Amino acid sequence: MKKEIASLIELDRQRTLLAHIDALLGWDQETYLPKSAVDERAEQIALIQGLVHEKAVEPRVGQLLSALEKHPDLEPLEKAYLRVIRREYDKETKLPPDFVMELARQTSLAQAAWADARRTNDFALFAPHLEKVIELNKRLANYINPHGRPYDVLLDLYEEGSTEAGIAAIFAQMKADTLKILSKIQSRPQVDDSFLHRPVSADRQARISLYLMDAVGFEKDKGRLDTVAHPFTTTLGKSDIRITTRYIEDFLASSMFSTIHESGHALYEMGIDPDPEYSGTRLAEPVSMAIHESQSRLWENMIGRSKAFWERHYAKIQEMAGTLDDVDLDSFVLAINKVEPSLIRTEADEVTYGLHIILRFELESSIMADKLAVKDIPEAWNAKTKELFGLDVPNNSSGCLQDIHWSMGSFGYFPSYALGNLYAAQFWHQMHKDIPDLEAQLTAGKTSVPLAWLRKNVHCHGSFYKPDELVKKATGEGLSPRYFAEYLDNKYAAVYGY
Amino acid sequence: MKKEIASLIELDRQRTLLAHIDALLGWDQETYLPKSAVDERAEQIALIQGLVHEKAVEPRVGQLLSALEKHPDLEPLEKAYLRVIRREYDKETKLPPDFVMELARQTSLAQAAWADARRTNDFALFAPHLEKVIELNKRLANYINPHGRPYDVLLDLYEEGSTEAGIAAIFAQMKADTLKILSKIQSRPQVDDSFLHRPVSADRQARISLYLMDAVGFEKDKGRLDTVAHPFTTTLGKSDIRITTRYIEDFLASSMFSTIHESGHALYEMGIDPDPEYSGTRLAEPVSMAIHESQSRLWENMIGRSKAFWERHYAKIQEMAGTLDDVDLDSFVLAINKVEPSLIRTEADEVTYGLHIILRFELESSIMADKLAVKDIPEAWNAKTKELFGLDVPNNSSGCLQDIHWSMGSFGYFPSYALGNLYAAQFWHQMHKDIPDLEAQLTAGKTSVPLAWLRKNVHCHGSFYKPDELVKKATGEGLSPRYFAEYLDNKYAAVYGY
Numbered sequence: 001m002k003k004e005i006a007s008l009i010e011l012d013r014q015r016t017l018l019a020h021i022d023a024l025l026g027w028d029q030e031t032y033l034p035k036s037a038v039d040e041r042a043e044q045i046a047l048i049q050g051l052v053h054e055k056a057v058e059p060r061v062g063q064l065l066s067a068l069e070k071h072p073d074l075e076p077l078e079k080a081y082l083r084v085i086r087r088e089y090d091k092e093t094k095l096p097p098d099f100v101m102e103l104a105r106q107t108s109l110a111q112a113a114w115a116d117a118r119r120t121n122d123f124a125l126f127a128p129h130l131e132k133v134i135e136l137n138k139r140l141a142n143y144i145n146p147h148g149r150p151y152d153v154l155l156d157l158y159e160e161g162s163t164e165a166g167i168a169a170i171f172a173q174m175k176a177d178t179l180k181i182l183s184k185i186q187s188r189p190q191v192d193d194s195f196l197h198r199p200v201s202a203d204r205q206a207r208i209s210l211y212l213m214d215a216v217g218f219e220k221d222k223g224r225l226d227t228v229a230h231p232f233t234t235t236l237g238k239s240d241i242r243i244t245t246r247y248i249e250d251f252l253a254s255s256m257f258s259t260i261h262e263s264g265h266a267l268y269e270m271g272i273d274p275d276p277e278y279s280g281t282r283l284a285e286p287v288s289m290a291i292h293e294s295q296s297r298l299w300e301n302m303i304g305r306s307k308a309f310w311e312r313h314y315a316k317i318q319e320m321a322g323t324l325d326d327v328d329l330d331s332f333v334l335a336i337n338k339v340e341p342s343l344i345r346t347e348a349d350e351v352t353y354g355l356h357i358i359l360r361f362e363l364e365s366s367i368m369a370d371k372l373a374v375k376d377i378p379e380a381w382n383a384k385t386k387e388l389f390g391l392d393v394p395n396n397s398s399g400c401l402q403d404i405h406w407s408m409g410s411f412g413y414f415p416s417y418a419l420g421n422l423y424a425a426q427f428w429h430q431m432h433k434d435i436p437d438l439e440a441q442l443t444a445g446k447t448s449v450p451l452a453w454l455r456k457n458v459h460c461h462g463s464f465y466k467p468d469e470l471v472k473k474a475t476g477e478g479l480s481p482r483y484f485a486e487y488l489d490n491k492y493a494a495v496y497g498y
Numbered sequence: 499m500k501k502e503i504a505s506l507i508e509l510d511r512q513r514t515l516l517a518h519i520d521a522l523l524g525w526d527q528e529t530y531l532p533k534s535a536v537d538e539r540a541e542q543i544a545l546i547q548g549l550v551h552e553k554a555v556e557p558r559v560g561q562l563l564s565a566l567e568k569h570p571d572l573e574p575l576e577k578a579y580l581r582v583i584r585r586e587y588d589k590e591t592k593l594p595p596d597f598v599m600e601l602a603r604q605t606s607l608a609q610a611a612w613a614d615a616r617r618t619n620d621f622a623l624f625a626p627h628l629e630k631v632i633e634l635n636k637r638l639a640n641y642i643n644p645h646g647r648p649y650d651v652l653l654d655l656y657e658e659g660s661t662e663a664g665i666a667a668i669f670a671q672m673k674a675d676t677l678k679i680l681s682k683i684q685s686r687p688q689v690d691d692s693f694l695h696r697p698v699s700a701d702r703q704a705r706i707s708l709y710l711m712d713a714v715g716f717e718k719d720k721g722r723l724d725t726v727a728h729p730f731t732t733t734l735g736k737s738d739i740r741i742t743t744r745y746i747e748d749f750l751a752s753s754m755f756s757t758i759h760e761s762g763h764a765l766y767e768m769g770i771d772p773d774p775e776y777s778g779t780r781l782a783e784p785v786s787m788a789i790h791e792s793q794s795r796l797w798e799n800m801i802g803r804s805k806a807f808w809e810r811h812y813a814k815i816q817e818m819a820g821t822l823d824d825v826d827l828d829s830f831v832l833a834i835n836k837v838e839p840s841l842i843r844t845e846a847d848e849v850t851y852g853l854h855i856i857l858r859f860e861l862e863s864s865i866m867a868d869k870l871a872v873k874d875i876p877e878a879w880n881a882k883t884k885e886l887f888g889l890d891v892p893n894n895s896s897g898c899l900q901d902i903h904w905s906m907g908s909f910g911y912f913p914s915y916a917l918g919n920l921y922a923a924q925f926w927h928q929m930h931k932d933i934p935d936l937e938a939q940l941t942a943g944k945t946s947v948p949l950a951w952l953r954k955n956v957h958c959h960g961s962f963y964k965p966d967e968l969v970k971k972a973t974g975e976g977l978s979p980r981y982f983a984e985y986l987d988n989k990y991a992a993v994y995g996y
Contacts, residue, residue: 017545035719037738047515221533240535
């Protein structure tokens with residue numbers, strides 16, 4: 001290894017350690033932090049994120065990059081590493097340290113305010129924080145590219161190379177596909193999922209979640225499960241990937257599929273290993289939010305809602321839940337695939353899910369273009385919900401306060417979720433070609449088989465390939481929305497018998 | 499406020515933030531860290547402790563100190579603050595940064611090894627780590643004062659001004675007092691505490707612990723309770739003081755009194771406020787380990803094992819435990835005050851407790867004087883246990899592996915526990931003079947009355963007074979072991995009827 005690469009890796013590893021400490025501060029804030037400690041935690045997070053930023057913009061990094069980029073003889077791993085570090089370095093050096101700490105502090109406070117606002121259904125509590133976060137996001141975009149359109153700049157942060165126009169085109173196709181499939185579904189009798197709403201105690205649901213983590217191959221010596229208001233996965237170290245869930249007593253399916261979803265994220269993080277020499281560096285990090293989401297959605301929906309998976313596990317879940325003894329496997333599988341327009345994104349079925357993303361994408365676009373003021377967000381949200389879903393929003397907690405993302409400062413993140421569905425369907429299509437007996441393997445409880453495919457084709461690479469290169473390498477072509485539409489149409493034709 | 503003081507405070511607050519982040523890393527390691535993440539956590543802790551150290555030794559601190567110490571017109575708070583910072587600065591600047599990080603890393607690994615060794619009763623697993631920690635402690639002492647005796651130097655770190663000879667003299671008196679009282683107790687029939695060993699589930703014990711936290715005035719919006727192998731209290735922020743306990747199914751009293759003990763530590767931390775302008779500085783930190791322990795022991799033993807306290811709370815505990823319905827209040831109070839030589843320090847009664855400390859003090863003395871090798875520790879431990887308690891040690895987990903302290907690198911810490919008992923008795927004596935109806939207040943459930951006394955006379959001062967000044971101010975005289983002997987003799991004359 002070139003000694004400049006080694007120096008770069010050493011600096012990078014310090015940054016990673018600090019980033020993992022920051023992840024612990026954030027995880028603890030969502031799980032166990034005493035109520036009165038929120039302000040102090042904001043200071044702690046601001047301090048650490050300031051240190052992460054300092055490490056990322058150390059002049060030595062720039063010097064090493066410039067020297068190495070001129071090197072005549074770079075190996076593929078080295079080239080990929082330099083590309084990743086260069087992108088980060090250029091971005092980070094554009095951000096003043098005061099701004100980075102201000103963003104960290106404000107978003108930490110905004111998260112706490114959002115949680116209060118959501119609990120008490122009081123948008124006014126959150127509005128001033130949201131104003132601040134939006135202003136900071138506009139400044140962020142302006143620092144990174146003062147000539148770009150702010151929303152384009154933010155979208156590119158989450159999915160390299162994406163633009164508002166590009167995503168709008170994909171979403172237009174996705175919306176048309178979705179509405180077509182939805183109308184076929186709505187022409188058929190609705191499936192019965194009432195038994196999924198029989199009360200199951202949080203204790204029992206927690207045991208079921210732990211069982212499902214094992215079922216999908218989550219390595220429990222390298223992670224854990226905790227309870228939060230808004231489930232997420234976070235990486236505190238290569239061997240410390242933590243998922244979270246919430247238990248809604250009269251909706252067992254919520255924690256079950258949230259746990260599988262977050263486990264899918266965790267399996268990706270646990271499987272990243274482009275090369276042992278690059279362990280603890282940014283090359284050993286996920287390549288994008290959309291690829292990350294493809295992993296969670298693939299496990300949640302394509303595996304976790306398949307009959308093959310439940311043939312293996314349903315009897316055990318019946319026993320653990322204690323409320324499904326009179327429900328046969330087929331009825332259960334129909335129920336967990338029920339499609340119905342609804343208010344809450346995280347509880348949405350996989351058909352209507354994309355509409356929730358389109359709603360947020362369109363609002364973010366208006367906000368970033370100064371066409372929508374914070375005070376008008378609830379009304380705009382409710383109007384779009386009526387338009388897309390035909391539903392009235394009874395209160396802001398079920399509307400514009402439902403998601404944590406804006407409070408975290410993440411504008412431009414939402415589209416990743418829908419792109420994740422598209423990537424997932426394309427991987428799933430290819431996986432079936434490569435593993436003809438995939439269903440039989442799942443029925444036999446061998447989730448290790450799809451996991452091995454994902455490890456080899458997606459996880460292990462980390463950030464070695466860009467997202468579009470990764471999908472090409474794994475499936476032979478660039479991202480296409482058609483696999484998702486095909487997947488949905490095939491699956492729901494069977495579920496709803498249309 | 500002088501602007502140099504303000505600058506010093508600003509630097510100090512950064513250090514405190516980092517120290518609190520370090521506390522979170524440590525708390526998480528003991529409570530929730532996945533097993534495979536221990537090595538990474540050691541790296542994270544080493545990095546943060548290195549940063550804490552860097553902050554503490556910033557040349558600017560030394561410059562500000564030197565300038566301020568010459569100032570002709572310092573207020574008492576300023577003088578006290580400069581004294582505290584000077585002591586720390588002089589100590590920290592003597593430690594090479596590499597050594598600080600090495601100590602952090604090794605003790606993090608040693609703690610994990612100790613936990614394994616204790617669980618599997620395998621001293622050999624821990625021995626190499628202990629060798630390393632001892633060597634590091636000798637180096638630590640040598641850095642701080644190459645001319646001092648190593649154990650003296652270490653003892654002074656925990657209790658300013660203490661020496662091995664001074665503590666040996668106090669302990670000689672304490673040992674004589676203890677053995678005299680113990681022989682009176684042993685001349686009487688033993689009390690029955692068998693009902694305390696009826697199985698009570700961890701869930702029920704947890705609810706009892708949460709109840710007792712309320713009973714002593716623990717502010718739950720500023721802290722929390724979690725489960726660990728070895729209970730401790732840790733401060734993650736002014737409003738984030740976390741206690742821990744463990745639940746032994748067939749020994750309800752263990753978690754009950756451990757929880758009150760740790761709550762006593764937490765109440766101290768929650769009450770520190772020498773002055774709002776010094777919030778987040780080292781002046782707003784506990785003055786010493788022994789004073790800290792005096793608070794936990796006072797709540798655990800003097801209040802928590804008093805009949806007055808239980809007159810208020812016993813019926814509720816009977817209901818929550820479900821195993822004490824046939825046990826009347828007097829029998830319960832006798833049982834929780836049972837005295838019996840035993841193997842485990844943390845489960846020891848308050849009479850024999852001091853003997854456990856004397857054992858450790860004597861071993862540490864030999865180890866630091868190179869008179870006892872690590873491989874010979876188990877044998878030496880067992881021999882002293884026979885000598886002091888008349889007991890055989892069946893395995894190292896009940897012997898020299900029982901305490902976490904050495905694995906944490908804390909040599910010289912143990913004497914603080916016994917000094918804490920002495921301070922506690924002296925405060926307790928004075929509190930009775932100042933509050934003649936103290937027992938009646940406790941019976942009425944007013945733990946806020948002794949808490950207010952402690953807040954005013956001990957807690958609020960933080961590090962404004964040195965330990966010996968604090969006890970003089972609160973009680974009118976320096977530390978004297980006679981109050982503890984009197985307290986024990988009076989109490990146990992009643993319990994055992996001698």
